[in-house]
Amino acid sequence: MVSNNPASRAERAAELLRRELSDVLQRRAKDPRLNDVVVTRVQMSSDLRVAKVWLSVYPPEEIPEVKKALEKAKGFLRREVAGRMDLRRAPELRFEFDRGAEYAVRMEQLLRAVPKAPTEPKETPWQTTDEEGFFLLDERDEEE
Numbered sequence: 001m002v003s004n005n006p007a008s009r010a011e012r013a014a015e016l017l018r019r020e021l022s023d024v025l026q027r028r029a030k031d032p033r034l035n036d037v038v039v040t041r042v043q044m045s046s047d048l049r050v051a052k053v054w055l056s057v058y059p060p061e062e063i064p065e066v067k068k069a070l071e072k073a074k075g076f077l078r079r080e081v082a083g084r085m086d087l088r089r090a091p092e093l094r095f096e097f098d099r100g101a102e103y104a105v106r107m108e109q110l111l112r113a114v115p116k117a118p119t120e121p122k123e124t125p126w127q128t129t130d131e132e133g134f135f136l137l138d139e140r141d142e143e144e
Contacts, residue, residue: 010044016085017051018042021093024080033062033069040098044091051091054098058105063097070095 022039029035041054057066070077074093082090 010046010048013048013085013087013091014042014044014051017044017053017081017091020081020084021053021077024077024084028080029073029077031069031073033065034073037066040100048087049089049091050094052094052096054096056098056101058101060099060102067095 018039018041021042025034025037025039036058038056039053040056043052044050055066055070057063078090078093081093
């Protein structure tokens with residue numbers, strides 16, 4: 001049974017648009033700046049006239065060039081998607097950049113910069129170990 005709920009209709013259209021736009025960017029776009037762009041999410045308005053499209057670009061330094069390429073290809077992308085989706089009107093495409101991958105890379109860099117914890121316990125100045133790693137007692141340990 002198919003729901004007539006506008007929200008579910010918009011969700012289905014958004015998922016279809018995500019798949020079709022991904023395919024167009026990877027296979028049909030002639031501008032090489034667009035070939036490695038990943039469509040991470042799409043949100044459609046309830047009337048299906050506007051689509052907010054989140055894209056992931058790596059490395060993030062390429063975002064300004066990708067923006068230029070998207071503006072140039074926006075009409076082509078809209079026509080291609082409209083022909084594949086069987087909608088009365090092609091949705092207006094509004095592009096946003098998903099910073100999730102950039103954030104993950106930055107977190108990894110920060111984690112690698114943290115000094116590693118020692119694998120063996122540090123000795124206190126008055127505690128020493130023998131050849132096998134056992135702590136030797138001195139007078140201070142016996143007082144406790």
